[in-house]
Amino acid sequence: MSVLVTGGAGYIGSHMVWRLLDAGENVVVIDRLSTGFDWAVPAEVELVVGDIGDPELVGKVPRERGVSAVFHFAGSIVVPESVTDPLGYYLNNTVKSRALLEACVDAGVPHFIFSSTAAVYGTPETADPVAEDAALRPESPYGTSKLMTETMLRDTAAAHPLNYACLRYFNVAGADPAGRTGQSTPDATHLIKVATQAALSKRPYMQVFGTDYPTPDGTCIRDYIHVTDLVDAHYLALEHLRATGENLTANCGYGHGHSVLEVVDVVKRVSGSEFEVRMADRRAGDAVSIVANSDRIRERLGWKPHYDDLEKIVTHALNWEDALSRRNT
Numbered sequence: 533m534s535v536l537v538t539g540g541a542g543y544i545g546s547h548m549v550w551r552l553l554d555a556g557e558n559v560v561v562i563d564r565l566s567t568g569f570d571w572a573v574p575a576e577v578e579l580v581v582g583d584i585g586d587p588e589l590v591g592k593v594p595r596e597r598g599v600s601a602v603f604h605f606a607g608s609i610v611v612p613e614s615v616t617d618p619l620g621y622y623l624n625n626t627v628k629s630r631a632l633l634e635a636c637v638d639a640g641v642p643h644f645i646f647s648s649t650a651a652v653y654g655t656p657e658t659a660d661p662v663a664e665d666a667a668l669r670p671e672s673p674y675g676t677s678k679l680m681t682e683t684m685l686r687d688t689a690a691a692h693p694l695n696y697a698c699l700r701y702f703n704v705a706g707a708d709p710a711g712r713t714g715q716s717t718p719d720a721t722h723l724i725k726v727a728t729q730a731a732l733s734k735r736p737y738m739q740v741f742g743t744d745y746p747t748p749d750g751t752c753i754r755d756y757i758h759v760t761d762l763v764d765a766h767y768l769a770l771e772h773l774r775a776t777g778e779n780l781t782a783n784c785g786y787g788h789g790h791s792v793l794e795v796v797d798v799v800k801r802v803s804g805s806e807f808e809v810r811m812a813d814r815r816a817g818d819a820v821s822i823v824a825n826s827d828r829i830r831e832r833l834g835w836k837p838h839y840d841d842l843e844k845i846v847t848h849a850l851n852w853e854d855a856l857s858r859r860n861t
């Protein structure tokens with residue numbers, strides 16, 4: 533039997549692949565390599581280059597490889613891009629997830645673990661950490677495209693012998709502490725990635741989007757979760773589905789946040805680089821503050837994070853960014 537990882541050549545998916553290998557699982561990856569890299573997939577893992585929306589491909593792989601669980605990471609992930617290209621996002625994140633799900637039902641795959649997002653909540657009503665039963669009011673086509681897949685999963689699991697976990701990630705950052713993989717997309721827009729690139733002079737400067745928010749230092753607050761703790765949560769979710777068959781929707785975050793300026797300060801301190809930071813206007817669509825209530829994942833899965841420390845997250849991100857420079861030259 534094997535475990536299928538869609539998007540396994542991407543940032544989070546490649547960490548999942550290593551986590552599964554570390555646990556002794558057989559792994560197969562489907563990735564079309566739009567933002568992922570073939571070299572990010574370990575040599576011992578079969579990489580099927582193709583699209584999860586291709587019914588022939590997704591019809592074949594689960595049957596031929598005896599797939600007993602799917603981790604579904606493949607998708608489009610840039611919130612502002614989804615605003616200008618909503619149909620592209622509904623196609624890649626919703627329509628193609630439907631094709632994959634149908635193939636899983638047809639092949640009798642019992643367990644499905646889905647990459648959802650904090651963007652399903654939109655801007656929370658209060659500054660308190662947001663729990664899973666909060667109102668679901670996505671503010672972008674990206675968030676809606678993910679919520680629609682959550683809904684498809686719920687309804688499919690009610691009708692077929694398939695169970696699922698929807699894991700709603702907050703801000704994923706950092707890299708494999710052993711240096712085996714990391715965030716490799718050169719034009720990624722995520723704060724910690726951008727700041728580490730500025731620290732290593734891969735960018736001439738970075739910008740802080742908005743300094744007049746109603747927060748202590750005027751910049752937005754996010755809950756940054758180390759990618760290794762995130763993939764640990766995924767593996768626990770798989771064990772939970774295998775053991776209990778109970779569906780689960782859970783936030784993945786630590787339960788406390790950091791402002792943009794705090795992140796920038798930590799990157800400067802850890803890197804020892806005084807890179808230029810320009811204060812800029814607010815970026816469209818940014819929530820002021822969003823932090824996870826993570827009680828459910830801790831209680832139901834017994835999840836205990838090991839890297840709940842911004843300095844460690846930044847250190848690992850910097851180490852990977854540095855290693856990438858050597859790979860690119």
Ligand SMILES: NC(=O)c1ccc[n+]([C@@H]2O[C@H](COP(=O)([O-])OP(=O)(O)OC[C@H]3O[C@@H](n4cnc5c(N)ncnc54)[C@H](O)[C@@H]3O)[C@@H](O)[C@H]2O)c1
Pocket residue numbers: 538539540541542543544545562563564565566567568569582583584585604605606607608609624628647648649650700701702703704705717
């Ligand atoms: N990075 C974050 O902070 C974050 C937060 C919340 C949710 N997520 C979700 O996690 C998942 C992984 O994100 P990531 O940061 O690793 O992004 P990524 O872009 O690094 O990885 C996505 C992978 O999917 C592949 N892919 C995209 N569309 C595909 C398709 N139609 N068929 C086959 N392969 C396809 C890409 O080539 C890439 O390798 C996404 O679903 C994203 O929405 C990410």
Ligand SMILES: O=c1ccn([C@@H]2O[C@H](COP(=O)(O)OP(=O)(O)O[C@H]3O[C@H](CO)[C@@H](O)[C@H](O)[C@H]3O)[C@@H](O)[C@H]2O)c(=O)[nH]1
Pocket residue numbers: 609610611649650651701702703704721722723724726738739740741742752753754792815818822
């Ligand atoms: O160069 C930069 C990049 C970001 N930011 C700010 O940093 C914060 C975090 O931004 P970013 O790292 O782009 O993440 P988010 O926009 O919060 O979105 C991420 O986190 C969401 C979950 O919270 C996921 O759904 C998304 O896929 C993922 O991109 C925001 O206030 C940004 O305005 C800057 O000031 N300068």
